[in-house]
Amino acid sequence: MNYLRHSFINARDFLKGTKDYFKNVLLMHGFMLFLLIPILSNATKFILHRGNIRYISFDNLGDIVLHHPWVSFFLFIILLGIVLAVFFEFTFLLLSVYFIKKEQPVRLRQLLRMTIQQMRKIRIETVLFFFFYFFLVLPIGSFSFQSDLLSKVKIPAFILDFIFENRLIIISSFILFYLLMIYLGIRFIFALPEMILRDRPFRLAVKESWYLTKKRFFAIIAQLFIITGTALTLTSLSFVIVIGTQTLVEHFLSDYALTSAVFAMTLLQFFLLIQIVLSTIAIFYVIVDFMDDEGFLPPIPTWFSDEKSVAKYTGFIQSLLVITAIFFGVGVSLYNRNYLTDASSKIPITASHRGVSNANGVQNSIAALEKTTQQFHPKYVEMDVQQTKDDVFIVYHDFNFKSLTGVNLKPEQATLAEVKKLTISENGQTSPVPTFDDYLDVADQLNQNLLIEIKTQQKDIQALVTAFLQKYRLRLEKQGHILQSLSFDVVEEIKQQAPELTAGYILPFNLVGPPITEADFLTMEYSTLNRNFINSAHRDGKQVFVWTPNDEDTMDRMMFYGVDGIITDQMGILNAAITHQDEMTYSDKLFNFVIGIG
Known part of the structure; x- marks a missing residue:
C-alpha cells in the first residue's frame, strides 16, 4: 500500500x-x-x-x-x-x-x-x-x-x-x-x-x-x-x-x-x-x-x-518569442479553419472484402458473391486468385488449404482434381473451392465488378501474368474488372503487358511513403495509413484504397482523410457511413483530429 x-x-x-x-x-x-x-x-x-x-x-x-x-x-x-x-x-x-x-x-x-x-x-x-x-x-x-x-x-x-x-x-x-x-x-x-x-x-x-x-x-x-x-x-x-x-x-x-x-x-x-x-x-x-x-x-x-543568463539578451529573446508566438497563432488559426471547412470527404469506391459482409457466407465463394452483391451492391467484390499446379486459376486466399479445409496442401502444388475434392467451412457454412472461370461467369451475370488480387508464391511471375492475361485480358477490360497484388513485380508486369487494365499495388505497411510504380492505385492497411501518405499518392496521380476498416468511426476518418476506396468486411456499415457522411459536424471533425492526429 x-x-x-x-x-x-x-x-x-x-x-x-x-x-x-x-x-x-x-x-x-x-x-x-x-x-x-x-x-x-x-x-x-x-x-x-x-x-x-x-x-x-x-x-x-x-x-x-x-x-x-x-x-x-x-x-x-x-x-x-x-x-x-x-x-x-x-x-x-x-x-x-x-x-x-x-x-x-x-x-x-x-x-x-x-x-x-x-x-x-x-x-x-x-x-x-x-x-x-x-x-x-x-x-x-x-x-x-x-x-x-x-x-x-x-x-x-x-x-x-x-x-x-x-x-x-x-x-x-x-x-x-x-x-x-x-x-x-x-x-x-x-x-x-x-x-x-x-x-x-x-x-x-x-x-x-x-x-x-x-x-x-x-x-x-x-x-x-x-x-x-x-x-x-x-x-x-x-x-x-x-x-x-x-x-x-x-x-x-x-x-x-x-x-x-x-x-x-x-x-x-x-x-x-x-x-x-x-x-x-x-x-x-x-x-x-x-x-x-x-x-x-x-x-x-x-x-x-x-x-x-546574459541579461542584455533577455529583452531581445522575449520580443522574439512574442513575435514567433503571434505568427504561430495566426498560422494555427488558419490551418484550423481550413481543416474544419475542408470538404475533402468524398464518396469512396466500395469493395466487399473476399465477397463477404458481416460473416454472411464462406469467403471467396460464389454463394457469398451472389448474396453480398444482391444485398449490399458494392462497386467491387474483392477476391483472390491463385494458379494450381496444372495452371488452372482458382479463387482462394490462403497459401495453404489447411486452415479452411483441414487438408495440408498448397494451392500451387495441387491439381484441379485435388482442389475439387476440398470443402471450405466458415461462418457455419460450407462451399467448394470455385475456379476463377466459374466465379467470373457469375460476377458478369450479376453485372458485379471484381477487384481481383493475384497471389503467388513460387510461380514464375512473368509466366503467371502472361497466362492470366492471355485468358482473361479482353474480358476484364470489357467488364471493368480491376486487379491488385501484394507482389510489386506482378503489378509492374501487368502494366507492361496490358497497360489498359487498372492495377494496384498492396502495401502491407508505410515506411518511406508511396513507391515509384506504374500502378494506378495503392492499397494500404488502415492502421498505418495517414493523410500525408494519401496526399503524396494523389500528387503522384495514384488513387488510394484502404483495407479493412470495419467500424463506422474508422470509415468516417478514412473518408475525411480522402481515401478513394474502402475494402471492408462490413458493407452494411460502410453503406450507412457513406449515407451519413454529409452530416459530419465540426465536432465529428475534431474527434477525427484527436484520434487520427489530423
Whole structure:
C-alpha cells in the first residue's frame, strides 16, 4: 500500500511539474519532426532512387542486400543514424529531468553540450544494447519512451487480427512473448540511465539494473501505470469536455459553431502538446524519481558549472518569442479553419472484402458473391486468385488449404482434381473451392465488378501474368474488372503487358511513403495509413484504397482523410457511413483530429 500511495503522490508531483518539461520536450519534438525526420526520409528516397529501387517491402529486402550492396550500406548508415538520434533524444531528455529533479537550472546550450559528451562515449556494444533496449520497452506501449523516430514501429492491425483469430496456440505464445518483453524491459530499465548519469561501464550498468530491479519490479510497474494512467485520464477527459462543449454549441448556438470549433481545435492542440510532453517524459520521471528514492541518483557532477543568463539578451529573446508566438497563432488559426471547412470527404469506391459482409457466407465463394452483391451492391467484390499446379486459376486466399479445409496442401502444388475434392467451412457454412472461370461467369451475370488480387508464391511471375492475361485480358477490360497484388513485380508486369487494365499495388505497411510504380492505385492497411501518405499518392496521380476498416468511426476518418476506396468486411456499415457522411459536424471533425492526429 505504501508503494501505491507513493505512486499517487509521484503522479501528482509529475503533473504539477509539467511546465518545467515543456520547453525541452517540445524543442526536441520539433527538431525531430520538422528537421531530422524529413532529412532522413528524403535521404532514404534519394538512396533508393540512385539505386533504381522503387519500393521497400518484405519481398525485396533480400534482393536489395544481395544485389545492391551500396544501397544496403547507405540504408544501414541511415538506420544507424536513427539509432544514434534516438539515443541523443533519450540522453537529452533524461538529463533534462535529472536537473529538474535536482532543482538545478540548466541552459539549453549546457544540455546539448552534456548530451554530446555522452554521445562521444558510445561504443559498439552500447549501440547494440540500445537497439535491444528499445525492442524491449516497445511492448510497454503507451507509457514507454515515445519518439517520433520510432512512431512507425508498430504492429499492423491485420497481423494482430491474424494472431487473435481463434488461434489458441498463437495467441498464448504472443501473450507470453509480450509479457516476457515487458519483464525484461523493466529489469533493464536502469541500464542506460546508469551509463549516462553515473558513467557506469556497459557490463556493470546492465548488471546493476538487473540487481536493482530484482525486488522492485512491481513497484516500478505500479508507478508507470499510475503516473501514465493518471496523465492519460486527464488529457482524455479534456478532449471529451472540449468536444462535448462544441457539440452543445452546434446544437444551441449554431451561428457560432465555426468560430467555436476553431477555438476548440486550438484547445485540443494545446492538450495534445501536453499529452506529447507527458507521454514522452513519463518514463524518464519514473527512472529518475526511483533512483532518487532508492538513494542511487548521483549528485550534480563537479565539472558542471552554473552558467547565468546574459541579461542584455533577455529583452531581445522575449520580443522574439512574442513575435514567433503571434505568427504561430495566426498560422494555427488558419490551418484550423481550413481543416474544419475542408470538404475533402468524398464518396469512396466500395469493395466487399473476399465477397463477404458481416460473416454472411464462406469467403471467396460464389454463394457469398451472389448474396453480398444482391444485398449490399458494392462497386467491387474483392477476391483472390491463385494458379494450381496444372495452371488452372482458382479463387482462394490462403497459401495453404489447411486452415479452411483441414487438408495440408498448397494451392500451387495441387491439381484441379485435388482442389475439387476440398470443402471450405466458415461462418457455419460450407462451399467448394470455385475456379476463377466459374466465379467470373457469375460476377458478369450479376453485372458485379471484381477487384481481383493475384497471389503467388513460387510461380514464375512473368509466366503467371502472361497466362492470366492471355485468358482473361479482353474480358476484364470489357467488364471493368480491376486487379491488385501484394507482389510489386506482378503489378509492374501487368502494366507492361496490358497497360489498359487498372492495377494496384498492396502495401502491407508505410515506411518511406508511396513507391515509384506504374500502378494506378495503392492499397494500404488502415492502421498505418495517414493523410500525408494519401496526399503524396494523389500528387503522384495514384488513387488510394484502404483495407479493412470495419467500424463506422474508422470509415468516417478514412473518408475525411480522402481515401478513394474502402475494402471492408462490413458493407452494411460502410453503406450507412457513406449515407451519413454529409452530416459530419465540426465536432465529428475534431474527434477525427484527436484520434487520427489530423
